[in-house]
């Protein structure tokens with residue numbers, strides 16, 4: 001029985017500093033005992049900044065530390081597999097940043113190894129944990145907007161807006177893709193979380209502006225098994241951070257953002273419905289303002305400003321609670337693998353100029369397009 005989750009962290013770059021370090025500090029039954037980074041100076045700096053007791057000299061020292069029961073993997077994507085398999089063999093639970101890996105075969109091996117060693121493997125799809133996303137999920141579960149026939153999800157963030165500490169993203173062998181893997185992957189997962197499995201996709205991937213020749217303007221048109229059709233688009237050149245997902249159903253619509261609102265959004269979540277007041281769930285009932293106090297809801301948009309809670313804290317809290325309670329994770333290796341399949345399918349679609357059916361054969365090789 002684990003009472004406290006004692007973390008070892010592999011990789012103390014940007015996402016460690018922005019997310020894991022601060023989030024774990026806030027969790028009462030969790031702490032960071034040791035860190036390792038190939039850039040030892042950076043690890044030493046981080047240990048001072050966040051008062052972390054130990055800086056391991058190498059990966060094996062960190063992973064074999066008997067006091068540690070969980071590992072966070074926050075390193076370049078092509079290193080995830082080796083670290084995860086070592087950690088699983090040492091009996092450590094694993095929180096692995098997205099994408100799970102850079103190819104399907106590695107992802108399958110990671111999942112298998114975690115299953116064999118009976119350790120949890122959670123993937124860092126933090127966007128599922130925004131309060132507004134949780135509300136959307138609940139509304140879809142009660143079929144509130146009817147049959148969702150169409151969706152659009154946009155995610156745009158300039159390449160230098162994010163304070164990365166290394167350049168690995170621009171080495172496609174190491175990253176497995178740039179915009180696809182950094183931004184679009186979150187929406188690929190979010191759409192699957194909300195609308196179910198993908199049936200087939202067709203993609204266009206372009207390089208327009210980033211100084212490195214990588215994908216910075218990408219589109220995925222997808223048919224879902226549920227019958228929904230929609231587009232995910234992402235870019236890394238627009239100086240304004242752009243964010244928004246719209247779901248259109250036969251009985252209503254839902255618009256939401258995850259990270260930021262722009263002047264065209266008033267709020268992070270808006271739901272359109274023509275249902276009567278007695279047909280709408282409390283979360284919406286409590287948020288509508290009638291045109292006069294004696295009037296009931298007459299249909300239209302209901303806007304919500306859900307509590308802004310850091311999703312990185314929520315995902316790591318969930319990871320820790322599930323370890324302590326002996327439960328499996330909420331976002332597992334298969335979720336990581338399914339998102340990676342869409343990335344690889346997009347590369348096939350770009351190369352062969354065709355629709356690609358899902359799921360992919362597990363032996364499908366990744367072929368990253370050249371720009």
Ligand SMILES: NC(=O)c1ccc[n+]([C@@H]2O[C@H](COP(=O)([O-])OP(=O)(O)OC[C@H]3O[C@@H](n4cnc5c(N)ncnc54)[C@H](O)[C@@H]3O)[C@@H](O)[C@H]2O)c1
Pocket residue numbers: 010011012013014015016036037038039042073074075076077079097098099124125126163164165166167168181182
């Ligand atoms: N969930 C999210 O929203 C989110 C956001 C950003 C990054 N990420 C993911 O986090 C991971 C790291 O991204 P980042 O932005 O922090 O990158 P980064 O370049 O800022 O940091 C990477 C760190 O890993 C270290 N490193 C490289 N190889 C290593 C190895 N073999 N062993 C130990 N340390 C090693 C580097 O020295 C560096 O400190 C990636 O998988 C990325 O996709 C997730």
